[in-house]
Amino acid sequence: MSLLVPRAAGSLTIVNIAAAPGPDNALGSVRIPLPFAAVRHMNTSPSIRLQSGDALIAVDVQNDFLPGGSLAVPEGDAVVPALKRYIAAFAARALPVFATRDWHPPNHCSFKAQGGIWPPHCVAATSGAEFASGLALPPAAVIVSKAATPEADSYSGFGGTDLAARLRLGRVTRLFIGGLATDYCVLNTVKDALAAGFEVLLLADAIRAVDVNAGDGARAQGEMQKLGARTIRYEDLAS
Ligand SMILES: [Zn+2]
Numbered sequence: 001m002s003l004l005v006p007r008a009a010g011s012l013t014i015v016n017i018a019a020a021p022g023p024d025n026a027l028g029s030v031r032i033p034l035p036f037a038a039v040r041h042m043n044t045s046p047s048i049r050l051q052s053g054d055a056l057i058a059v060d061v062q063n064d065f066l067p068g069g070s071l072a073v074p075e076g077d078a079v080v081p082a083l084k085r086y087i088a089a090f091a092a093r094a095l096p097v098f099a100t101r102d103w104h105p106p107n108h109c110s111f112k113a114q115g116g117i118w119p120p121h122c123v124a125a126t127s128g129a130e131f132a133s134g135l136a137l138p139p140a141a142v143i144v145s146k147a148a149t150p151e152a153d154s155y156s157g158f159g160g161t162d163l164a165a166r167l168r169l170g171r172v173t174r175l176f177i178g179g180l181a182t183d184y185c186v187l188n189t190v191k192d193a194l195a196a197g198f199e200v201l202l203l204a205d206a207i208r209a210v211d212v213n214a215g216d217g218a219r220a221q222g223e224m225q226k227l228g229a230r231t232i233r234y235e236d237l238a239s
Pocket of ligand 1: 110147
């Protein structure tokens with residue numbers, strides 16, 4: 001009995017303690033969502049207004065990098081409708097759109113037969129090198145071909161091209177960058193853009209990774225953010 005009484009008392013106490021946090025929790029559940037909701041609101045409100053000085057860069061959205069291509073990026077085709085929306089938004093405001101592409105000769109150094117690490121891909125003037133048909137690039141889009149000689153490779157759209165000069169000529173200061181693949185050509189294009197002094201907005205909903213090693217894409221995205229790229233989604237654009 002003497003044991004049961006304390007137990008009973010203890011259980012009562014525990015019930016009271018358990019009951020006591022109820023109102024606190026209830027208060028907490030009121031307090032916590034308010035700032036949380038405010039943060040969510042800030043993150044989801046369409047806060048980015050496209051303006052003069054902005055340019056879009058669609059990185060390597062070519063058939064060989066899409067499912068069925070010789071160097072297919074998993075879900076690579078998902079970037080096509082995603083980028084199409086950005087392209088339409090830029091075209092509607094008469095803002096410049098750039099599209100980079102691998103434009104390799106048949107004996108390119110990045111191909112396995114030449115000691116490279118990739119299967120043949122994006123050989124100039126083949127269907128594999130064509131832009132995805134659903135991309136709907138506007139006629140005024142500027143095409144930037146890279147790695148077009150046997151000995152030169154470049155994951156970056158800035159490597160060995162006049163992209164930076166063209167952007168500066170157009171008084172571009174802020175770049176919206178998406179395409180394929182997150183962990184190679186997007187990563188290196190973004191890094192070069194930041195190093196060249198451009199502000200970079202990475203289009204999180206319009207990139208996909210090769211992920212040769214699991215997590216490569218996520219690591220690349222983290223690296224780009226650490227270097228100063230801001231990650232956005234289409235919904236962040238003001239209409
Ligand atoms: Zn290539």
